[in-house]
Amino acid sequence: xxxxxxxxxxxxAAQPSLxxxxxxxxxxxxxxxxxxxxxxxxxxxxxxVFLNAEESIAEKTVALFPEAKRIVSSITAVQNYFFSDYKxxxxxxxxxxxxxxxxxxxxxxxxxxxxxxEEDLKxxxxxxxxxxxxxxxxxxxxxxxxxxxxxxxxxxxxGFGAFIAGPSKTADIExxxxxxxxxPKSMTVFLLH
Numbered sequence: 001x002x003x004x005x006x007x008x009x010x011x012x013a014a015q016p017s018l019x020x021x022x023x024x025x026x027x028x029x030x031x032x033x034x035x036x037x038x039x040x041x042x043x044x045x046x047x048x049v050f051l052n053a054e055e056s057i058a059e060k061t062v063a064l065f066p067e068a069k070r071i072v073s074s075i076t077a078v079q080n081y082f083f084s085d086y087k088x089x090x091x092x093x094x095x096x097x098x099x100x101x102x103x104x105x106x107x108x109x110x111x112x113x114x115x116x117x118e119e120d121l122k123x124x125x126x127x128x129x130x131x132x133x134x135x136x137x138x139x140x141x142x143x144x145x146x147x148x149x150x151x152x153x154x155x156x157x158x159g160f161g162a163f164i165a166g167p168s169k170t171a172d173i174e175x176x177x178x179x180x181x182x183x184p185k186s187m188t189v190f191l192l193h
Contacts, residue, residue, distance in 0.1 A: 041112030044166035068098035100130035106141035113165035
């Protein structure tokens with residue numbers, strides 16, 4: 001037996017017993033999850049736009065970002081901007097994306113975040129490399145708390161997933177708030193209703 005195997009065997013033998021997760025009582029909430037989601041997202045620098053089923057995501061995006069030179073979408077229904085060659089696309093080729101349109105599985109009211117997986121994004125780096133991020137979410141999928149969100153994703157199989165809330169920001173640089181320091185300068189959520 002190699003020394004590596006001996007060490008790994010000792011580590012495995014020293015593992016503590018698994019403990020059951022604590023039981024969390026859900027408190028009934030008298031809050032409108034969509035209104036709370038909007039209020040929280042806007043308080044952290046994001047924006048919510050309500051869209052009817054008849055409205056075009058592409059047209060609304062162009063209206064909101066008229067100066068955008070390059071718009072890409074990971075949503076096949078947004079045909080004008082869908083990058084069908086995403087499987088062979090080099091991630092560095094996305095360096096000049098002005099607006100990225102992604103679809104999120106659901107939103108969380110208590111922190112204004114949306115949940116996305118690699119399957120939704122097609123390319124992991126997309127929501128982090130663009131100048132402006134547009135996330136499309138069905139308003140009926142908004143959950144009130146992160147506890148509910150984790151219940152929803154707990155049994156799911158995915159390689160990569162992330163909660164995204166608001167534009168990128170930091171105040172590390174001379175205690176001055178900087179938007180877009182490590183990601184998009186703005187985040188807009190299209191709530192479909």
